[in-house]
Amino acid sequence: MLRFAILELLHRKPLSGYDLKKRFAGSVGFFWRAKHSQIYPELRRLESEGLVTASRVPHEWRPTKKLYSITAKGLEELVQWLRERPELQAGKDEMMLKCFAFHLLDPAQAADQIAHHRALHLKRLDSHHEAERQVEARHGSLESTGDPILFWNALTLHYAIAFEKTYIAWCDWALEQQRVFLERTASVDGVSRSGSGGVGSEHQKEEFALS
Amino acid sequence: MLRFAILELLHRKPLSGYDLKKRFAGSVGFFWRAKHSQIYPELRRLESEGLVTASRVPHEWRPTKKLYSITAKGLEELVQWLRERPELQAGKDEMMLKCFAFHLLDPAQAADQIAHHRALHLKRLDSHHEAERQVEARHGSLESTGDPILFWNALTLHYAIAFEKTYIAWCDWALEQQRVFLERTASVDGVSRSGSGGVGSEHQKEEFALS
DNA sequence: GGGAGCATGTAACCTGTTACATGATTTT
DNA sequence: AAAATCATGTAACAGGTTACATGCTCCC
Numbered sequence: 001m002l003r004f005a006i007l008e009l010l011h012r013k014p015l016s017g018y019d020l021k022k023r024f025a026g027s028v029g030f031f032w033r034a035k036h037s038q039i040y041p042e043l044r045r046l047e048s049e050g051l052v053t054a055s056r057v058p059h060e061w062r063p064t065k066k067l068y069s070i071t072a073k074g075l076e077e078l079v080q081w082l083r084e085r086p087e088l089q090a091g092k093d094e095m096m097l098k099c100f101a102f103h104l105l106d107p108a109q110a111a112d113q114i115a116h117h118r119a120l121h122l123k124r125l126d127s128h129h130e131a132e133r134q135v136e137a138r139h140g141s142l143e144s145t146g147d148p149i150l151f152w153n154a155l156t157l158h159y160a161i162a163f164e165k166t167y168i169a170w171c172d173w174a175l176e177q178q179r180v181f182l183e184r185t186a187s188v189d190g191v192s193r194s195g196s197g198g199v200g201s202e203h204q205k206e207e208f209a210l211s
Numbered sequence: 212m213l214r215f216a217i218l219e220l221l222h223r224k225p226l227s228g229y230d231l232k233k234r235f236a237g238s239v240g241f242f243w244r245a246k247h248s249q250i251y252p253e254l255r256r257l258e259s260e261g262l263v264t265a266s267r268v269p270h271e272w273r274p275t276k277k278l279y280s281i282t283a284k285g286l287e288e289l290v291q292w293l294r295e296r297p298e299l300q301a302g303k304d305e306m307m308l309k310c311f312a313f314h315l316l317d318p319a320q321a322a323d324q325i326a327h328h329r330a331l332h333l334k335r336l337d338s339h340h341e342a343e344r345q346v347e348a349r350h351g352s353l354e355s356t357g358d359p360i361l362f363w364n365a366l367t368l369h370y371a372i373a374f375e376k377t378y379i380a381w382c383d384w385a386l387e388q389q390r391v392f393l394e395r396t397a398s399v400d401g402v403s404r405s406g407s408g409g410v411g412s413e414h415q416k417e418e419f420a421l422s
Numbered sequence: 423g424g425g426a427g428c429a430t431g432t433a434a435c436c437t438g439t440t441a442c443a444t445g446a447t448t449t450t
Numbered sequence: 451a452a453a454a455t456c457a458t459g460t461a462a463c464a465g466g467t468t469a470c471a472t473g474c475t476c477c478c
Contacts, residue, residue, distance in 0.1 A: 001303075001305060008308075027311075031302075031303060032304075033303070081309075082315060083320060086306045086324075088335060089306075090244055092212075092242060092243050092244070094298075095300075096242040098293055101219040102359075103359035104219075105293050113293075113296065120298075142388065146395070148392075151314070152314050155385050156311050159307055159310075163374075166377040170369070173369075177362075177366060180354075181359075185359075
């Protein structure tokens with residue numbers, strides 16, 4: 001997979017391993033990332049397979065760069081990959097995994113975790129909005145561009161924004177639900193069950209039948 | 212990470228490796244999964260660390276089961292992990308990675324990919340809704356339950372649903388945007404640029420400055 | 423002098439997937 | 451008779467992270 005992300009970036013413009021590393025911090029980085037320790041060996045492999053070519057670009061002061069360019073064969077493979085239908089993939093989400101187990105935490109701690117995570121997502125949403133603003137300032141809005149590269153870039157960025165908004169909305173909703181839940185359970189059986197758990201509580205619930 | 216998912220499931224009820232495998236297909240499986248080839252060795256490791264205990268349960272016809280239970284030490288580690296704040300993690304999304312490169316595909320193929328993916332997500336949304344319906348039928352609604360386990364289960368399931376809805380809405384929006392884009396570019400420069408790409412087009416765009 | 427940025431690489435390790443391997447029972 | 455379900459495991463490989471390793475320039 002990584003190879004295709006690299007090939008796509010090289011199609012836009014020849015780049016060094018170092019340049020690629022930076023690309024994975026923004027734009028394409030919303031959907032795929034890699035460390036330099038993974039990028040450099042992958043570039044070698046791509047070169048040995050004839051999908052990219054390298055050329056050394058010496059610079060007087062800085063270290064010599066190796067600029068990689070995509071080959072015709074590389075572009076072919078990239079396009080062929082694009083034509084394949086991707087499977088529905090299942091993401092992993094550590095926060096939600098924890099949330100699944102929050103009945104073991106005292107309610108205040110659980111709420112704090114959610115609130116904290118909300119703040120992280122809000123920060124990322126802001127940085128996405130900032131990115132969107134910059135793209136629009138440079139290249140014009142989605143509605144006016146005639147460049148397909150810009151167009152698809154804007155679409156994917158929009159997805160990243162929609163995703164963050166959904167996450168934040170869920171956090172708000174979850175916090176509200178928890179507030180209601182605590183009020184309800186407190187009034188139903190008083191002090192004896194002060195909230196939603198603690199380590200000592202015993203549960204032998206039937207599993208959910210989720211196909 | 213996997214170890215904590217396993218410990219949480221074992222806290223609810225003692226399970227075999229095989230049972231765990233099935234759990235990862237639903238409920239907790241929305242956020243974390245594992246194959247049996249990963250589960251069995253992990254259970255051994257957990258046992259050797261004293262976080263779970265195993266007991267053999269022979270059955271007359273079926274193969275002998277190994278039932279694993281969480282220990283006090285295991286529960287401690289689980290709760291400690293829950294208290295740690297998870298980092299904002301960056302998911303990988305193959306479909307969006309492709310989308311990022313769709314300027315290399317002809318517009319009809321790109322649209323087809325999106326429509327196909329939309330269908331997959333819709334299917335998953337339906338199965339989530341079905342799961343929600345079943346949970347409500349068995350245990351009552353989120354608004355009425357007094358059980359913290361059920362409560363947090365319902366919250367996470369709701370997230371999975373919200374996520375799928377966002378994805379589907381994005382697909383619809385993207386298809387509409389593409390339609391508009393194609394009309395606009397067709398009318399602006401006629402036949403010469405028939406849509407958004409093809410393999411031969413040359414682009415040397417500046418990179419996006421996405422911090 | 424210290425830190426950040428440029429620039430490239432390797433090695434050890436951990437995680438996860440695919441494939442191999444077995445064997446009984448139940449359902450179609 | 452074939453396929454699915456129960457049930458457990460191992461081995462080879464692929465993908466990814468962390469840490470190690472180097473060295474130069476520019477800015478504070």
